[in-house]
Amino acid sequence: MQVGYYPGCSLESSAKEFDLSIRAIFQEMGISLKEIPDWNCCGASPAHYLNEELASALPYRNLVRAEEAGLEKVVSPCPACYSHLKHIHEEAMKDAYLAERVRTIVGKMYQGKVQSKHLLDFLKEDVGLERLKSALKTSLNGLRVVSYYGCLTRLPGVNIDDVENPVMMDEVLQALGGETINWSHKTECCGASLSITRTEIALRLVHAILESAQEKGAECIAVVCPLCQSNLDTRQGDINKKYGTQFNTPILYLSQLIGLTQNLGSNQLGLDRLVYSPTEILLKRGIIEK
Amino acid sequence: MDLQPNQVLRLIQINDQEALLRCSTIWICASCQTCSVRCPEEIDIAKMMDSLRKLALEAKTPLGEENVVKFDEIFIDSIRKRGRVHELELVMKYNLASRQPFKDAHLGPMMLSRRKLSFLGHKIREVGRIKEIFKNSKRLLRSQE
Numbered sequence: 001m002q003v004g005y006y007p008g009c010s011l012e013s014s015a016k017e018f019d020l021s022i023r024a025i026f027q028e029m030g031i032s033l034k035e036i037p038d039w040n041c042c043g044a045s046p047a048h049y050l051n052e053e054l055a056s057a058l059p060y061r062n063l064v065r066a067e068e069a070g071l072e073k074v075v076s077p078c079p080a081c082y083s084h085l086k087h088i089h090e091e092a093m094k095d096a097y098l099a100e101r102v103r104t105i106v107g108k109m110y111q112g113k114v115q116s117k118h119l120l121d122f123l124k125e126d127v128g129l130e131r132l133k134s135a136l137k138t139s140l141n142g143l144r145v146v147s148y149y150g151c152l153t154r155l156p157g158v159n160i161d162d163v164e165n166p167v168m169m170d171e172v173l174q175a176l177g178g179e180t181i182n183w184s185h186k187t188e189c190c191g192a193s194l195s196i197t198r199t200e201i202a203l204r205l206v207h208a209i210l211e212s213a214q215e216k217g218a219e220c221i222a223v224v225c226p227l228c229q230s231n232l233d234t235r236q237g238d239i240n241k242k243y244g245t246q247f248n249t250p251i252l253y254l255s256q257l258i259g260l261t262q263n264l265g266s267n268q269l270g271l272d273r274l275v276y277s278p279t280e281i282l283l284k285r286g287i288i289e290k
Numbered sequence: 291m292d293l294q295p296n297q298v299l300r301l302i303q304i305n306d307q308e309a310l311l312r313c314s315t316i317w318i319c320a321s322c323q324t325c326s327v328r329c330p331e332e333i334d335i336a337k338m339m340d341s342l343r344k345l346a347l348e349a350k351t352p353l354g355e356e357n358v359v360k361f362d363e364i365f366i367d368s369i370r371k372r373g374r375v376h377e378l379e380l381v382m383k384y385n386l387a388s389r390q391p392f393k394d395a396h397l398g399p400m401m402l403s404r405r406k407l408s409f410l411g412h413k414i415r416e417v418g419r420i421k422e423i424f425k426n427s428k429r430l431l432r433s434q435e
Contacts, residue, residue: 046362189322
């Protein structure tokens with residue numbers, strides 16, 4: 001099985017472990033990933049209001065490149081990248097004027113043959129829980145985990161799960177032997193877009209998320225977004241300092257948790273790149289050995 | 291956030307452009323879409339904020355959150371030059387532009403030791419194509435006008 005892959009800019013640096021762990025688990029399951037050749041940034045949120053046409057043209061070029069490479073299905077790990085590919089595909093299919101305008105800007109025509117998938121959606125619907133289970137070499141052994149989705153399910157073009165009570169990630173984690181906890185902050189905003197410019201706002205939002213997870217007795221938080229991860233993990237020290245808290249909550253990518261159940265090594269999964277190390281809880285639960 | 295979203299809506303109804311275009315709310319909205327999916331009147335509030343951001347830029351009046359726009363402009367410029375965003379360069383350029391050179395510097399060593407920083411970044415092969423796309427797209431950035 002071969003599938004297209006659109007890692008996005010974050011996965012080249014701050015979220016390198018997301019990229020590493022995705023490649024490792026797919027290899028383990030015999031799924032080959034083919035990157036969109038010479039892909040570009042999707043434009044993220046800034047392009048929308050600074051230059052509307054650019055916000056359409058940037059993802060459009062990626063769709064053209066994917067189509068040229070014969071990639072019928074493309075998996076994006078980043079919710080924003082995924083939303084942009086999916087949204088512009090839909091817009092170009094229903095709005096002939098926009099499609100023509102964007103085709104002129106990019107200089108090439110997109111036929112509409114690329115199906116976009118978010119990693120979570122791909123794991124749950126295309127790979128399937130049965131196949132994930134059959135790849136299990138160990139289990140999450142009842143690890144108490146909360147699934148944090150952030151804004152993923154509400155982004156434009158995204159229609160994979162309930163907007164405010166998504167369950168996909170919980171179902172995957174349960175299939176791996178994790179004990180998922182129902183909690184209040186599943187889809188609350190982490191404020192990532194303000195993390196650099198209005199840091200105090202992001203700190204306040206992340207503080208509330210970490211507090212809610214702690215109150216529920218979560219041993220770690222599972223995420224599927226490079227910005228959520230970075231915001232919850234990297235800013236935890238600043239939050240402890242500002243709010244006098246002692247959070248020490250590992251923020252793991254779903255792909256890392258899957259990889260652990262496939263007995264993949266810590267290096268392969270980039271566990272050493274996380275700021276708050278999960279080693280202690282993983283040892284305690286017998287998911288890894290010393 | 292100096293105005294609540296419902297106040298923003300009311301100001302649109304009474305067409306108080308001045309108050310709308312200088313408020314900080316439209317820049318503090320993180321586009322998480324929660325209000326848009328909850329609104330019983332099905333008003334897409336996040337999209338409304340996005341439209342107001344465009345209008346505020348076009349009006350060329352002082353902006354409610356100048357630094358947010360500065361950051362976004364540097365972000366877009368990184369794409370123009372490389373085809374991708376270079377995170378380290380983005381943050382360093384923003385710190386200089388916003389005159390707070392050491393902001394978040396304490397995170398540097400932590401991210402460095404975890405190999406989360408790419409020094410050189412990546413430039414795509416067809417970066418010339420990206421520059422063409424920028425040239426062809428309407429609604430130019432302020433710095434290019």
